[in-house]
Amino acid sequence: MKQGTGLRIYAIAYLIFLYLPVALLPIFAFNDGTVIAFPLQGFTTKWFVELLSIDALHGAVRNSLFVAITTAILSTIFGIFAARASSRYRFPLKGGILGLIMVPLVLPEIIVGVALLVMVVSLMGLSLSLWTVVLGHTLICTPFAVAILSASFNGLDRSLEEAAIDLGETAMGAFFKVTLPLVTPGIVSALLISFTISLDEFIIAFFLTGSEPTLPVYLWGQLRFPQRIPVVMALGTILVILSLVLLTVAEFFRRRGVRRTGAKDTGGFL
C-alpha cells in the first residue's frame, strides 16, 4: 500500500524507540567492564557466573516466586468468580460492584501501597511479611484476570451449557464439564499475566515487604551501587527472556481460546 509508507517508517522507528532500553540490557550484560557506557570493553559471561554465587539474590528470587505464584492463583480464582458473574448474571449494583473490583487498574500504585501499609501496620498492628505483599498484588492483578476471563466467558455459546443441562447434567456439572474446559485457555492466560505483573511489581512490594525482599525490591537496593550494575544487567537479561517466554505462552493460549470459542481475534489481551 503506497500511502502507508510514511506511516510504516514511523511505526518502525517507534518500535526501535520502544525496544531501545530493553536492548541495552543484554549489550551491557555481556560487556567486560563495570562502567555502563560506550565504547564496549569486550565480551564476557562472568556477570552471569557471578549471579550464581549471590545468596541474597537467590532468596529474593524464591520470595518473588512464592509471591507471584500465590498471587496468580488467588487473582485468577477471583477473576473467574467476577467474570462468570458479569457475563452470565444480572444483579443489582452490577456496574458499581464490578467497577470497585476494577478500580486498582486506574489507581496510582503508591496509593494502594500506602493505604495497605496504614491498614496492616498502623491500624491492625500486624507485621509485614511476604503475605502482605501477596494481599496487595492480588488486589492489582485481579482486574487483569477479570478482563482476560470476561473475554473468555463472553465468547462462550450459552446454548452449550444449556444443552448439557438438558441432557441431564446439574448446573454445577455443566459448569465444570462444559464451561470450564472451554475457558481453560483464558485461565492459563490470566495465571501467566498475573504472575508476570506480580513478579515485576515494585512499589507496592517496596511498601509492604518486611525483612524478606522480593526480587524488584532487592534490585532497587542494588541500583545504588555502581559496581553491582553489570550483574543487575545480566539478571535483567534473564528476566527479559523469562517474561518473553511467559508472554508468548500466554498469547498462544489466548489465541487458542479465541479459536476454540469460535470468536474473531481482536488481538491483545487488554
Added chain:
Amino acid sequence: MRLPKGEAASGLLLVSPPLVYAVLLLAVPLGSIVLLSLWTQNFLTFDTTLTLANYAEAFTDPLYRTLMLRSLAISGSVTLATVLFAFPIAYFVSFHVAPERKALWIFLITIPFWTSYLLRVFAWKVILGFNGVLNTSLLGLGIIDEPLTFILYNANAVVITLAHAYAPFTILPIYVALEKIDRSLLEASRDLGENALVTFLRVTLPLAMPGVVAATLIVFIPTVGDYVTPVLVGGPDGRMIANMIQIQFLQLNDAPMGSALAISAMTIVAAISLLFLFLMRGFLKERA
C-alpha cells in the same frame, strides 16, 4: 427490568468473593488513610483529634505545592507526548496492517511493557547519562562537541522515561476505538467529495475520541503518582509528590501528613479527570 427468579441472588453470591476482597483490601484501607489524614502525628503516637491541619499544610507549604504542581505538569506533558506519538501507530496498525498481522503488531508493541519496569527506567539513565549511550553516539557522530547535560537528572528526563513506559497503554485503547469504526462511513465521506484529510478530521478522529480519552486518563492518573522514575532519572529538580509521600511514611514517620498528601493528590487527579471527561462528553455519547 424483571429478573428471572434467583438470578440476582446467584449473581451476587458469585461475585461476592472478589467483592469482599475489594472492600476489605481497597475500600477499608482507603477509608483508613482518609481517617489517618485527619489525625496528627504526636511524636510516636497519633493525636486522634480530627483536624484539617494536614490538608492546610499540604496546600500552603511551598515545598508540597511545588511538588504537586510539578507532578501535574510532568504528568500532563507525558500524557500529551504519549497520545500524540501513539496515535499514528494505532492508526497505522488499524488501517494499514493486514488483518492477519494485526495481532502480531499489537503483541510486538506490548512486549517491552511487560519487561521489568525498574530496569527499563534504569536503562534510560544509561541512555541519557553524561557518558550515556545518547551522548557518546552524538559525540562519535560529531553532531555535538560536548555531552548534553539537560537530558538527565531533571524533569525532561522524567518526561522522556515515563512517555516510554506508558506508550503501550495509549496505543491499545486508541487502536480498539479505531478498529470499531465502520469503514463504510469513510467511503461515504469520500464518495460525497471530501478529501482524505477532511475525512480524517471530521469522521475518523471524532470516532476515535473515546479511545483517545481513555488513553489520556490511563496515562495521566498513574503517572502523577510515579515514584521510581523521579528517583532514578529526576535528580533534585525532578522529584514528584510520590517521593514526598514515601519520605513522610518511611523516613519522617509522619503517616498522617503522608496520608493527607496522598489523599490530596488523588482528589486533585480525580477532579482533573472528571473535568476532562466533562469537556469531552460530546465525543463520548453513544451513537445510534
